[in-house]
Amino acid sequence: MTGTxxxxxxxxxxxxxAEYRSVEGPTVVILHALQHVFGYVPEPAIPMIASALNLSRxxxxxxxxxxxxxxxxxxGRHVLKLCRAEACQSAGGNALAARAEAKLGVxxxxxxxxxRVTLEPVYxxxxxxxxxxxxxxxxxxxxxxxxxxDALVAEAxx
Amino acid sequence: xxxRIFVSRDAGAVAVGADEVARALTQAAAKKGxxxxxxxxxxxxxxxxxxxxxxxxxxxxxxxxxxxxxxxVSVLDAMLADGSHALRLGVAxxxxxxxxxxxxxxxxxxVVDPRSVExxxxxxxxxxxxxxxxxxxxxxxxxxxxxxxxxxxxxxxPTGIKWKTVADxxxxxxxxxxxxxxxxxxxxxxxxxxxxxxxxxxxxxTIAAICVGATRGYIYIRSEYPxxxxxxxxxxxxAKRAGYLGAKVAGSAHAFExxxxxxxxxxxxxxxxxxxxxxxxKRGMVRAKPPLPALKGLFGKPSVVNNVLxxxxxxxxxxxxxxxxxxxxxxxxxxTMPIQLAGNIKHAGxxxxxxxxxxGELVDDIGGGTRSGRPVRAVQVGGPLGAYFPRAxxxxxxxxxxxxAKDGLIGHGGIVVFDDTVDMAKxxxxxxxxxxxxxxxxxTPCRVGSTRGVEVxxxxxxxxxxxxxxxxxxDLCNTMKFGSLCALGGFTPYPVMSALTHFPEDFxxxxxxxxxx
Ligand SMILES: Cc1cc2nc3c(=O)[nH]c(=O)nc-3n(C[C@H](O)[C@H](O)[C@H](O)COP(=O)(O)O)c2cc1C
Ligand code: SF4
Ligand code: FES
Numbered sequence: 001m002t003g004t005x006x007x008x009x010x011x012x013x014x015x016x017x018a019e020y021r022s023v024e025g026p027t028v029v030i031l032h033a034l035q036h037v038f039g040y041v042p043e044p045a046i047p048m049i050a051s052a053l054n055l056s057r058x059x060x061x062x063x064x065x066x067x068x069x070x071x072x073x074x075x076g077r078h079v080l081k082l083c084r085a086e087a088c089q090s091a092g093g094n095a096l097a098a099r100a101e102a103k104l105g106v107x108x109x110x111x112x113x114x115x116r117v118t119l120e121p122v123y124x125x126x127x128x129x130x131x132x133x134x135x136x137x138x139x140x141x142x143x144x145x146x147x148x149x150d151a152l153v154a155e156a157x158x
Numbered sequence: 159x160x161x162r163i164f165v166s167r168d169a170g171a172v173a174v175g176a177d178e179v180a181r182a183l184t185q186a187a188a189k190k191g192x193x194x195x196x197x198x199x200x201x202x203x204x205x206x207x208x209x210x211x212x213x214x215x216x217x218x219x220x221x222x223x224x225x226x227x228x229x230x231v232s233v234l235d236a237m238l239a240d241g242s243h244a245l246r247l248g249v250a251x252x253x254x255x256x257x258x259x260x261x262x263x264x265x266x267x268x269v270v271d272p273r274s275v276e277x278x279x280x281x282x283x284x285x286x287x288x289x290x291x292x293x294x295x296x297x298x299x300x301x302x303x304x305x306x307x308x309x310x311x312x313x314x315x316p317t318g319i320k321w322k323t324v325a326d327x328x329x330x331x332x333x334x335x336x337x338x339x340x341x342x343x344x345x346x347x348x349x350x351x352x353x354x355x356x357x358x359x360x361x362x363x364t365i366a367a368i369c370v371g372a373t374r375g376y377i378y379i380r381s382e383y384p385x386x387x388x389x390x391x392x393x394x395x396x397a398k399r400a401g402y403l404g405a406k407v408a409g410s411a412h413a414f415e416x417x418x419x420x421x422x423x424x425x426x427x428x429x430x431x432x433x434x435x436x437x438x439x440k441r442g443m444v445r446a447k448p449p450l451p452a453l454k455g456l457f458g459k460p461s462v463v464n465n466v467l468x469x470x471x472x473x474x475x476x477x478x479x480x481x482x483x484x485x486x487x488x489x490x491x492x493x494t495m496p497i498q499l500a501g502n503i504k505h506a507g508x509x510x511x512x513x514x515x516x517x518g519e520l521v522d523d524i525g526g527g528t529r530s531g532r533p534v535r536a537v538q539v540g541g542p543l544g545a546y547f548p549r550a551x552x553x554x555x556x557x558x559x560x561x562x563a564k565d566g567l568i569g570h571g572g573i574v575v576f577d578d579t580v581d582m583a584k585x586x587x588x589x590x591x592x593x594x595x596x597x598x599x600x601x602t603p604c605r606v607g608s609t610r611g612v613e614v615x616x617x618x619x620x621x622x623x624x625x626x627x628x629x630x631x632x633d634l635c636n637t638m639k640f641g642s643l644c645a646l647g648g649f650t651p652y653p654v655m656s657a658l659t660h661f662p663e664d665f666x667x668x669x670x671x672x673x674x675x
Contacts, residue, residue: 024457027439028422032381066441067422069381085343086538086588090501090576091529123425123542123592125382126346127173128500128574129205129507138384142173 005039005074012037013045017052026053027063031070040071076111076118078156081135084108084121087128096132096149103153117156160193161238162214166268168201168353169385170346175226176209182230183211192238200354202268203508204255206529212250213237221250255505255524260486262474262494263467264347264510267354273392275400278357284402286476290365291410293476295325298369302472304480306492311337311428311465312540312569312645314491314558317472320462323452324370327460332372334363334414335437335456335463338379338386339421339428342541344500344572348466350508352379352386355470356393360416362469364407365476366462367414375414376456378433380421390418425542425596429644430463432598443598444644465570467496488514491557499525501574511556518552521575532577536585536661540569542592543649545656546585565656567649582661587615589653593646604647607638611654624666631658 006012013034020030030049034041041064050060064070082088082097101107104117111118127133130142136152144152165171165180180196187194204210210223211233222233222245229245236243247253261267270277278284290298303318324332336359340348351359363375379387394416397403405413419437421427427436431445434456455461471493475483484492491513497520499506504526521527521537528534536546545566547554554564561568576585590611597605611634617627635651642648663669 025437025439028436029419029439032420032422063439063441067424069421069423085592086542086585087344087501087572087574089585089588090574090580092502122382123596124341124343124345125169126340126349126386127170128344128346128498128572129203130170130174130208131501131506133173135382140169140173140385142170 006037008038008042010044010048013048017049021052027055027060028067031064031067035070040074043072077116078137079118079120080152080156081120081122081125082108083123083125083127083131083133085124085128087124088132091131093132093144096144096146099146099149100153103150104157117153160195162195162197163237164197164199164212164214164219166201166208166210167198167272167385168208168268168350169383170205170350171201171208171210172385174208174224178227179209179211179225179230182227183234186231186234190234190238192234194234197271199270200267200272201350201508202250202256203264203350204253204505205507206505207247210247215240218249218251221247221253223247255507255509258524259510260494260512261510262483262486263351263358263470263496264355264508265474266358267350267508270355272354272356272389273396275357275396275402278355282477283357283473284361284408286473287361287365287402287408290368290476291408291412295369295371298365298476299325301475301480302369305471305475305483306480306487306490307468307471307475307483308491308558309465310467310471310495310570311430312342312567314568317464317468320452320464321366321369323450324372324460324462327453329460331374331457331459332370333456333459333461334367334370334372334375335434335461336363336375336377336466336469337428337430337433337463338377338383338466339433340380340383340466340570341425341428342543342570342572344538344574345498345541345570346500347496347498347508347571349383349386351466351470352383353389356389357397358470358473359390359466360393360397360403362472363416364402364414365472366464366469368407368410368412370460370462372462373413373415375416376437377416377418378421378427378437379418381423387418387420394418425592426598426644426646429646432644434461434463441598443600446643467570486512488512488555488557489559491559495556495568495571497556498572499575500572502528502530502577503573503575504529513557514555516552517547517554517556517573518549520556520573521552525573525575528575528577530577530579532579534575535578535580536576536582536657538574538576538585538653539572540567541572542589543567543645543652544569544572545652546582546660547656548660550660565659566652582657582664583615583619586654586657586665587612587619589650589657590615593650597646601641601643601647603638603641604643604650607634607647608650610634611638611650615654618665621666628658628665628667
């Protein structure tokens with residue numbers, strides 16, 4: 001939940017970077033650690049990582065933008081991920097995704113105007129035997145039908 | 159007397175209420191003043207029965223499922239009194255769907271406590287390692303080669319040959335890397351093992367490390383798998399405490415340190431060289447081969463890179479000998495395959511069986527047809543890069559070569575079932591779209607071709623110059639197939655072309671006669 005993230009703090013970021021800078025292949029580890037604490041990786045973090053690891057700013061920026069997980073802005077208060085991959089499609093996932101979009105008034109990949117809910121696609125959660133699947137703030141939900149989806153959307157809007 | 163009750167902590171069970179059921183059972187027992195102990199296991203893989211709950215009895219573990227929170231009181235009563243219940247399934251091991259399987263890799267999954275080394279050992283764990291330590295490099299290689307084990311990640315490369323290449327290389331540092339990126343839709347076997355029997359993976363990687371002389375290992379787990387990440391971290395810590403990881407593995411002279419690394423939402427990072435770049439902290443770009451990762455892998459050092467299931471098959475092989483594993487299977491596909499039945503299928507779950515079972519048996523007989531109750535129309539085998547099969551090809555046996563001969567692949571063993579409401583032109587479009595989203599961008603046929611592919615299929619669907627655009631789509635698929643550096647661009651034509659070939663009517667062409675029943 002985004003509500004539990006700390007506000008951006010350069011001093012705290014410096015400490016996090018220092019903690020992980022000597023692991024093997026640190027860049028992705030550091031980006032994860034920063035996002036874990038702040039909920040996103042703000043622009044000023046990129047040159048900080050670059051100088052700590054002796055990399056160019058462009059290199060770190062390139063890594064940051066390559067991966068779908070990393071955010072440059074905070075997400076909504078809740079993040080609802082709907083699985084859009086084949087097994088969930090076969091079990092009625094497309095109609096449920098359209099229903100969630102209609103209920104929230106945003107298309108997948110966007111945040112509601114009140115900044116409460118970010119609706120995102122995910123390509124398989126490994127719950128394909130209890131499809132269709134979703135994840136709300138890290139909690140997994142399977143066997144979605146209209147009623148279960150509606151309850152999930154309502155929970156996300158709270 | 160304390161009654162032992164088993165509830166799965168597998169993400170697939172949790173997603174349908176296992177945590178709530180465990181809590182409700184605890185509350186119900188407290189109210190009754192009954193003494194129970196709840197053990198959180200992995201899943202047995204009978205997902206349509208999850209949350210499945212078991213109780214230890216003198217006859218064995220008796221199962222109930224699917225249990226809801228509301229059933230907790232009555233199920234607990236039936237458990238304590240050994241009484242009847244509508245959800246009572248009998249002794250778990252006797253459930254026909256489980257009994258029909260050959261569980262070598264998944265023997266312990268759903269049975270043991272995945273946080274306990276002791277429980278793992280009590281169920282035959284670490285016997286393979288003990289024997290490996292007496293055999294040394296040559297002996298281990300001999301068994302792994304004899305077993306006929308081929309990589310379960312998709313490509314099916316012989317594991318013994320890979321390990322020998324790394325063992326023969328000389329370097330100051332070697333690595334063992336486990337590919338737990340499991341990005342294919344319809345697959346969840348890696349996740350189940352990591353959550354349900356993580357020590358079997360640790361043991362398999364440890365045997366690999368001893369075999370090739372590696373002292374460091376990584377498990378690259380996709381970020382979409384938080385439960386697996388937690389389970390592996392807990393298991394690694396437990397194995398360290400028990401002396402199975404660290405400076406002296408099981409009291410031997412071998413050192414082996416193991417660490418979990420988390421992916422960041424990129425399907426292409428399941429490709430082994432992209433995964434190595436990602437582990438090095440870079441963009442997950444596919445590397446040209448050669449050099450092979452076995453010789454120049456992680457940080458340029460010789461590295462064993464294998465899938466979760468490949469490593470997890472090894473403890474059995476070392477415990478019982480390579481021949482015991484090779485005794486199962488057909489042709490050049492030896493041993494068992496943990497097959498994953500997914501999507502719109504009645505009996506969805508994990509079915510481990512010797513190679514050779516037909517697609518039709520898997521879908522109709524074992525899977526029980528669709529969950530929706532409508533006729534099965536198409537099944538996609540092997541993830542988003544795998545072909546769509548019509549019923550007419552249901553006699554194809556599950557075997558690497560037999561699937562290749564039908565222009566398909568078994569990949570990581572996922573089978574996704576679609577009923578007759580599926581629109582195959584839309585599925586073909588999705589395959590191209592997925593490739594466009596996930597392309598690493600290194601080569602043009604993949605990067606540009608996939609986006610073009612979406613546009614061309616859109617035109618076919620809209621009935622704009624259908625014949626010409628269908629020819630164009632075929633040409634595009636050929637260019638991608640032969641001009642791409644890795645299988646993301648190279649294999650996306652499989653789902654597209656199979657949809658077009660077997661279901662032409664969905665693309666506005668006359669139906670194929672042999673596809674009709
Ligand atoms: C686009 C792409 C995605 C892949 N994803 C995975 C994956 O998620 N897990 C995996 O084990 N192998 C995956 N592979 C195959 C790996 O490149 C490699 O063959 C495998 O890790 C080798 O291990 P094995 O021999 O034990 O199968 C993928 C390949 C490609 C081209
Ligand atoms: S085929 Fe696609 S994913 Fe593979 S190397 Fe080329 S651009 Fe990258
Ligand atoms: S395809 Fe949706 S969970 Fe696997």
